[in-house]
Amino acid sequence: METVLFALYALTACGGALGVVLSQNVVRMAFWLVVSLGATAGLFFLLHADFVAATQLLIYVGGTVVLLIFGVMLTSSSPFAAMKTTPAELLQGGFLGLALLGVMLTTVLAVHWNENNEMLRQVDSQVNDLTYNPPETGNTSRPIGTALLGARFDRDLRPESEGLSPSLSPGYLLVFEIISVHLLVVLVGAAYLARAKQVVRNRTDSRSPEQTAA
Amino acid sequence: MAILLIATTLSGWFSEVLPFLPAWVPILLAAGVHATLVALFFGLPAFVFIWAERKVSGRIQDRLGPTRTGGRFGWLQSLADGIKLMQKEDLAPRAADQFLFNLSPFIVCVSVMTAFIVIPFSDGWAGVLADSGLFIALALLSLEVLGIVLAGYSSGSKWSLFGGIREAAQMVSYEVPLGMVAVIPVMIAGSMNLNEIVAIQSGGFWNWILFYHPFAFIAFFVFFTVTLASNKRAPFDLAEAESELVGGFHTEYSGMRWSYFFLGEYAGMFLVSMLAAILFLGGWWTGIPFIDQALVAVPTESFAYGYLTRVLGLLILMTKSSLLVVVQIWIRWTLPRLRIDQVMTTCLKYLIPISCVLLLGTAVWPLLLAGTLQRTTLLSPVGERMPPPIVDRSTAELLKREVH
Numbered sequence: 001m002e003t004v005l006f007a008l009y010a011l012t013a014c015g016g017a018l019g020v021v022l023s024q025n026v027v028r029m030a031f032w033l034v035v036s037l038g039a040t041a042g043l044f045f046l047l048h049a050d051f052v053a054a055t056q057l058l059i060y061v062g063g064t065v066v067l068l069i070f071g072v073m074l075t076s077s078s079p080f081a082a083m084k085t086t087p088a089e090l091l092q093g094g095f096l097g098l099a100l101l102g103v104m105l106t107t108v109l110a111v112h113w114n115e116n117n118e119m120l121r122q123v124d125s126q127v128n129d130l131t132y133n134p135p136e137t138g139n140t141s142r143p144i145g146t147a148l149l150g151a152r153f154d155r156d157l158r159p160e161s162e163g164l165s166p167s168l169s170p171g172y173l174l175v176f177e178i179i180s181v182h183l184l185v186v187l188v189g190a191a192y193l194a195r196a197k198q199v200v201r202n203r204t205d206s207r208s209p210e211q212t213a214a
Numbered sequence: 215m216a217i218l219l220i221a222t223t224l225s226g227w228f229s230e231v232l233p234f235l236p237a238w239v240p241i242l243l244a245a246g247v248h249a250t251l252v253a254l255f256f257g258l259p260a261f262v263f264i265w266a267e268r269k270v271s272g273r274i275q276d277r278l279g280p281t282r283t284g285g286r287f288g289w290l291q292s293l294a295d296g297i298k299l300m301q302k303e304d305l306a307p308r309a310a311d312q313f314l315f316n317l318s319p320f321i322v323c324v325s326v327m328t329a330f331i332v333i334p335f336s337d338g339w340a341g342v343l344a345d346s347g348l349f350i351a352l353a354l355l356s357l358e359v360l361g362i363v364l365a366g367y368s369s370g371s372k373w374s375l376f377g378g379i380r381e382a383a384q385m386v387s388y389e390v391p392l393g394m395v396a397v398i399p400v401m402i403a404g405s406m407n408l409n410e411i412v413a414i415q416s417g418g419f420w421n422w423i424l425f426y427h428p429f430a431f432i433a434f435f436v437f438f439t440v441t442l443a444s445n446k447r448a449p450f451d452l453a454e455a456e457s458e459l460v461g462g463f464h465t466e467y468s469g470m471r472w473s474y475f476f477l478g479e480y481a482g483m484f485l486v487s488m489l490a491a492i493l494f495l496g497g498w499w500t501g502i503p504f505i506d507q508a509l510v511a512v513p514t515e516s517f518a519y520g521y522l523t524r525v526l527g528l529l530i531l532m533t534k535s536s537l538l539v540v541v542q543i544w545i546r547w548t549l550p551r552l553r554i555d556q557v558m559t560t561c562l563k564y565l566i567p568i569s570c571v572l573l574l575g576t577a578v579w580p581l582l583l584a585g586t587l588q589r590t591t592l593l594s595p596v597g598e599r600m601p602p603p604i605v606d607r608s609t610a611e612l613l614k615r616e617v618h
Contacts, residue, residue, distance in 0.1 A: 027367055031314060034360060051346045054353040062356030063386075069363050070382040073375065141346035141406055 005046055012039035021093075030069050037061050051141040148173045248331075248341045255335075256327045259484035259539070260477045264292045267480075267543050274547040295473075302469035309370030310466065318368060319467070319474035321361030326482045329354040333488055334409045336498050336527035347408040348396060351489065355444065358482060359385035362446075365475070366463035377462030380452045380554055384443060387561045392440045394569040398433045398576045399423045399493040412497030416509075419501030424494040427592065429575035434494040436569055438538070441486035443561070445479060448546035452554050487538035488531065495534050498527030 016036025020029050037060045044053030085093075150171025265280070268291060272279025284290025306315050331341035332350045344350055359381060366378015402423055403411040415422050424434050443450035454462030461467075464475050491497060499506050509523050552560065583589060 025311070027311070027314065027364070031317075031364065050344045050350060054346055054350040058349070058353035058356055062353060062360070063389075066360055066363060066382060066386060069360075069367065070379070070386070073363070073367055073379050073382070141349070 260480040311368040314368035318365035322478035325357035487535035491534040
């Protein structure tokens with residue numbers, strides 16, 4: 001059952017990605033991007049990673065792609081803007097894609113999947129027995145939140161006999177917040193720069209009639 | 215057997231009754247039952263509230279509204295509308311991008327319908343009781359705008375394009391206060407699980423998150439306003455402003471494709487009303503102390519009582535959210551439509567600062583109380599009124615066995 005669903009979502013994701021590459025129309029590309037990213041979110045749901053899947057939907061599908069289409073709507077000169085790729089671009093893109101594929105393949109093949117599965121199974125049997133959602137139904141938001149604060153259930157609750165002392169890490173919350181604030185500053189700066197340019201242009205526009213009058 | 219309608223339990227029930235089937239058949243059957251239920255909940259509000267919209271708007275404008283179809287109050291009007299719309303020709307303009315034009319109504323429909331999966335209809339009755347339920351619901355709702363923008367763009371008409379641009383600008387800005395205000399009940403309840411958020415609101419209406427502290431009280435009204443905008447309901451229905459844009463994003467649509475947009479819109483209205491009722495108005499609790507205490511005391515193991523209390527909870531939640539939908543209709547036929555710049559001003563200059571202040575206030579409030587009253591809540595502490603988790607140890611073990 002899960003294998004069938006996995007195959008379905010994986011094929012949809014790949015098909016969407018191919019659609020993005022092969023279609024010529026910008027908005028259709030955006031649509032295929034939605035298909036691909038949505039299928040990826042489906043894969044996350046299938047892996048019981050609810051929080052990541054919802055984030056994928058909210059940020060990439062609901063946010064980024066909508067902004068993309070919005071940008072196309074505001075900027076395109078012709079009704080259905082088409083893009084033509086030159087052979088040089090094809091070569092460049094193909095090379096980059098193959099290089100990325102190589103990196104990802106080596107990374108994926110370097111992980112010991114069976115050992116990791118064993119470890120995760122042991123952890124799951126210890127944590128979260130008495131919550132609203134039993135384990136393996138996708139209650140990932142709390143572990144993610146506590147990990148951000150520095151408490152790792154999967155590490156800290158492991159028995160001492162394994163030779164790993166429970167340790168509290170400082171967590172990623174501060175780093176995360178700094179990055180968020182940094183992004184916000186970038187956004188505000190971009191908005192300011194865009195505005196400033198417009199003001200300058202308006203000034204020159206308003207000056208020119210006076211100059212011609214003079 | 216305690217909670218019949220949780221997917222895994224239903225599949226467990228199927229595999230008990232029909233043990234000779236392979237393992238994936240019960241899961242598929244249970245998923246089918248749930249999908250049908252969700253689909254019904256998707257169609258039903260549209261059926262009821264389109265009639266209500268016509269009737270209420272008629273009364274507000276001193277007319278009668280529909281009177282003939284289906285007897286005295288014209289209550290079959292929606293069915294007549296549906297049959298008429300199905301008979302209409304399925305048209306697409308030559309200038310349109312056919313593929314996206316045909317597809318975009320379904321994006322709107324499906325995004326709203328999938329959001330119903332994570333909403334609990336009563337204690338524990340949800341398609342998926344996810345820990346990040348609220349987040350998933352908001353994420354799925356945010357996909358609705360995609361269908362509308364694509365519809366506006368692919369129609370090949372300037373009215374549609376204007377509607378699409380307005381909708382995109384409006385939705386992208388209103389997502390910000392929506393997210394911030396939705397975080398307030400999450401901060402109070404300490405959970406994004408919608409079931410847990412309702413669970414802490416038991417034992418009297420003063421325990422509802424609405425009356426938790428002044429910030430939450432204002433947050434409810436901000437949430438209601440923002441959801442009005444996110445459903446493109448008047449006074450924020452700029453995307454389909456009839457007086458300026460003919461029909462906005464749906465100008466070029468006809469027949470069933472047109473009606474899919476409105477199925478999505480009315481189901482979305484009901485969905486956000488359910489969310490508002492769950493987040494702020496006590497969900498399936500009556501708000502009357504002794505009834506709620508009796509409901510909490512009912513053992514979930516006893517099938518009949520456990521089941522009946524949940525049916526009662528379902529009815530209460532439906533009543534609350536229907537009332538909120540009626541308020542939405544009432545607002546639509548009372549207030550004039552804003553201009554697009556006013557819509558953006560309302561969001562960016564008023565709603566976002568207000569929701570920031572509310573968020574800060576919610577964070578500071580427990581500290582303030584702890585400093586003055588030596589406790590973190592004004593009324594009874596959250597932990598004391600919370601009923602036990604709905605999944606007891608035996609069910610958890612059962613579920614775990616199934617998964618393995």
